[in-house]
Amino acid sequence: MTRKSYTAVINYLDDNKIHVDKDEFELQLEGHPDFPSLLAFSDALHFFNIESYSYRIDNDEKDILPEDFLALVEGELAVVNKKNNKIAVNGLQTEDFFSKWENIILIVDQSEEQPHTKSKFEYAYINWGIIVVLFLFLFGYDSSNLVLKSIFAITSLVGFIFAYEAFKKTHGKGTFIPVGVCKSDYLNTDCDMVFNSKKWKIFNKIDLSEISLLFFTSQIVCFILFSLIKNIEFLFEIYRYGLFAFLPVAFLSLFYQIFVVKKYCPVCMVIIASVCIQLLVTNLIFFTGKKINMSAVILFLIGSLGALVVLLNLRIKNKNAQKNENTFKRNLKFRRNYQFFKNNLSLQKRLTNKDFSSAFVFGNENADQSLTFITNPFCKHCKEFYPVFLKLVKKYSDELRINIFFDVDLSREDLDNRMVHINLTNIYINSENKIEFLEALSGWYDVQGYSENKDGWYTKYSKYFGSSENALELLKRHEKWVSSNSVHFTPNIFINDMEYPIQYERADLEFFIPEFLSENLN
Template structure:
């Protein structure tokens, strides 16, 4: 599976109104040891808390297919819509779907959106809001030639957006453009083929997406600068004739698409249409000419040169980021390789005391495999790892015995510390549903160190507080277990009797549990 599968999955998520950070999704995907397998895509979706399932379905069972799903077709994932007995693949009708597919589908169930994705979308909305306010201010500041200004700003912004999307496509990044538009047999479109094809030597050295991005960036910057000195006529005078230089570039692009690649690129068409509209408007709509103004010429030069420097800097940073990302992907793939992890795990410290009778136990008490988590209610690093731990408890409670020990020192002269440990232990002892203890610990991590927020926590769980005798008995067992196994830091994790390697991130644990469950270290 290649980028076609990546594009299909991201478009499938978009169709379901599931918005994720595509760069991070790609990072998790390509960092997977089994990339580009179906398992890699499934695990990458799990990373974003997107529950997904794969099924093998025979052709005689096709009546049970859902309305939309991802299917393996000739080694690639594709978005399939199955409505009113009509099959479309990636937006195009397909009459031979059942002769090409590999009888494997991937569907999503439910989704818990990551906060960072919301933040990224919010920041993007704020940026566009600021840009809109800026141009509204400029129109109010100088209302002359308003029609021409509106045309240039609208087409300039559209051209900039699509030039940036073209740049991302050229450099292998995700885009908001639906796959059914950018790649369709019915429309004879294929953006990736047009951008990445090197059938002409000129395109090996010239990046038209960068030229387009520079053109529209400099245009918008110069528009703003010349509007501020109320000499927008100078701007239009230059573009009245300067835009004619774009005609051979547009003609070259169209010829390349029609006769060389024989596919169309909707992104390129939008860019060409934007410039053509500007060219027609600048030559047909009347505006007052102004004589050469030294200040205007200087600002125009500054705008163009500044845009060029910004693009060069952007390209340099993008190349460095791409290099770092590729290095990180290689490191992730190495680090998440289970065989390497298993070899490393076998070299770690072993438990001396395997008496788990005093532990807080969750999951399957009779399971062959155990996962032991050593924590401290006042540990900030434990707070960071705890969401991953809760996810593992929820997902593998039928297959794992999960133990929790507190790293507690009962001889310590700290009443608050002692009280918190006793209260949490009483919640575990007295609650009928032990999941309440996990929720209480999660709640405590949220308020730890913030005394003004603790009252609500105490009120919520005070019904479980009682005699400290039984709680102290359990905590002494925790203290003895931690001391006899020489646990000196938290969070600490043991997989069966082996300590989780300190070289690995705690959050990486979830990548190893499936294969860990399939083996027996005893």
Template sequence: MKISSLLKKLSLDKQEFHYQFESHPDYPSNLAFSDTLNLLGIKNEAYILEKEFWDELPDEYIGIVDGTFSIVKKEQKDYKIYSEKMMSLTKNQLYEKSTNLVILFEKIENRDAKAVSTFNVILYMLYISVILYSIIKFTWYETLFNILSLAGIFISKELFKQKFGTDSSIVTNICGGNNATAFQASCDKIFDSDRTNILGLKISDISLVYFLTTIFIGLLFPFSSSVLKITTLLSLTAIAYSFFVQIFVEKVLCKICMTINIILILQILISISCFTWIEIDETFPIITIMLFVTVFLSVAYINSILLQREEYKKSSSKSMRFIRNYKIFKHILLTSDQIEFKSTKAFFVGKKTAKIHISLISNPYCRFCKNAHKLVIDLIARYPVDVSAQIRFNYVNESQDSEYSELLSYFKWNYDNKSEHEFIEIIDRWFNINNIIEINKISYPLSAIDLSEITEIGIENMIAGLDLTPTIIINGYMFPKIYDREDIYYFIDKLVDDADFNLHGL
């Protein structure tokens, strides 16, 4: 499913989305799509709605346009469609191309913008450094030659990434132009027709090896003009092969292939007109060949690692479809004995009438509990009506040191005297700073705090054998150990809607 523009519009990672979507037991259904959005933080509801009511829809929603999930955004008279690509449709065109399914979604405000990866920052700095070094060290034509090699590396790297499912705006723009559908199809057809397999590398991968080799030669070896001239002339075979496949075999032109060919041709022209023949050491050709082989094997190794990762993801997706089946999850969940707690007042957050109640067995000195707390609080924030929780610290007064008692006193004072939000904040602050002096500065118990309720909770935990932290209990049933805690996001909607499972208030 090609929904690049939709994922970009929602600020979702493409690889993460497809992994979660394809591992859904109902993939590729509408339910699987909706559940995946929920899992990744895009709260949504799906409806079958006759088009006569579509004028009442919000300005932005998700529908199925031309058989593909798409974001539909109302403009003045037309509609912007974000799916495989972005396009504009009139109201009549939209209605003709759409099914009656609409998904209303809620964008998470202030979502963290995807930071530019450290790798890319270093890479761009390296590009700039190479250009500056070439300008200072070499002649204008040698500098231009190196810049062309960098351009070839950049495009070939983007092709290499795209092979493993990472969208490249550079490749899309070059292949798309003003006629994205036709030209993108042409590029895809050429790439799909490439049956080359040299240690797992295709022709597009070998272009990366070629440009990396030429940049290393141009930068590291002085007086290498003769070798570069020979190398560029050898690239004529690759250019001829590329044109032959495009014109005579596939009978379509690939714009990205043409771009790489133009770079190669420009380098040939520079080498013929500007590079001079000079006598070279007899070992230099051997060094050049060794450099090429080293770069080739390095790229082949990276390629094999990424291929293995892709195979693992496919295999994992199939396994996850089974384990993420709600019926299986519910069956495993209900196989444990139900635990009933009597002490349910202290450190209770959320609505008493919530359908799903989570008991979090915790310890403020447990480093793994921090993420469990964040998970539970996030669930309450996402489902304020349907999910509640009680934080149950493993505390027995007689066996605890004075600092633990002091810390829980601060928690209890905040719970009794401040808002729920402020109580949650102080626990979150503790897990972030882990410094009782700092907690003391923002808590003001004027007298000793009665911790008998907290002690009762600790004793109940101990009697139930709940000594491991963090432990999550849902409506009295222990969250199955074979699942990751984060998998609760995957099942929470179904748990809420399951009338046989949910509570009717505490």
């Protein structure tokens, strides 16, 4: 499976209104030790709390296929739509699909509301707000040629935005442009193919996205500088003729799209349209030119060189980020290799006291495999790991005995600390549904550092507090168990009787549990 499968999964998620950070999804995908297998895609979806299921469907069972799903077709994932018993996928007829697919489908579970992942573009609103205010100030500062300046400023900003998106796409980054716009069989568009195709040698040497980005960046910088000295007409005079130099580049790009790649790029079209509009308005709208002077020429050179410096820094930053990302992916793939983890796990410290009778127990009490979590209600690192722990409890409660111990020091003279441990223990002892203890601990992690919010927590769970005698007796056994096993920090995790290796991120545990269980069941 290749990039084609990645695009199919993203399209499928978009069609089902499931939002993920595309950069992070790709990072998790490529960092998977089994990439580019179907398991890698399934685990990457799981990372975003998106439950996915794969099934093998025989051709005589095709009537049970859902309306929308992902299918393996000739080794690649493809989005499949089934309506009125007809299949629509990549232009294949129904009969062709069933002769070429590999009888494996992947679907996502939408029974639970997926967390909304904020687009990175949303975080740029404040920056664009500042730019808009700056331009409004410049228009008020010098109101001459207002129509021409407005059109020029808008097309410069639009051109810059799309040139930057083209730059990101060229360097493999996600953009705010919908997938259905940049890649559509109906519209015959494919931005990635246009940007990354090397069918002409000339495109091996130059990067049109960088040229466009430099062009519009220098425009914006020079527009601001010349507006401040109230000599914007000098800039228009330069672009009245200078924009003609862009026409060969525009025609070259259009020829390349129409006759060579035979696909269109909406991003390129917007950039070309912005320049053509600027060319027309600077030549059709009358303005009074000002005399050329050396200071204006120097200012124009400063603006253009400044834009060049910005682009070079951006290239260096992007190159370093790509290098760091590739290193991280290699490390991630290595770190998540189960065989290596298993070997590392076997070398760790083992429990000496394997009596779990005093633990807070969840899951299957009679399971052969166990996961033990040692925590402290005031531990910040425990708070960070706790959501992952809850996911494991929810997903593997049938296959694992899950134990929780409090690392408590009852000899401390801190009464507040002691009472929190007693109250939480009472919640476990007195609640009929033990899941309430997990929810209470999660709630405590949220309010532990904010005294003004604790009243609500106490009000909600005070019905379980009661006598402290039984709770203290149980906590003493926790204290003894932790001490006898020489546990000195929290959170600490034991898989069966082996300590989770400290070299691993605790959140990585969820990637190893499935293989651990599978191995021990066989």
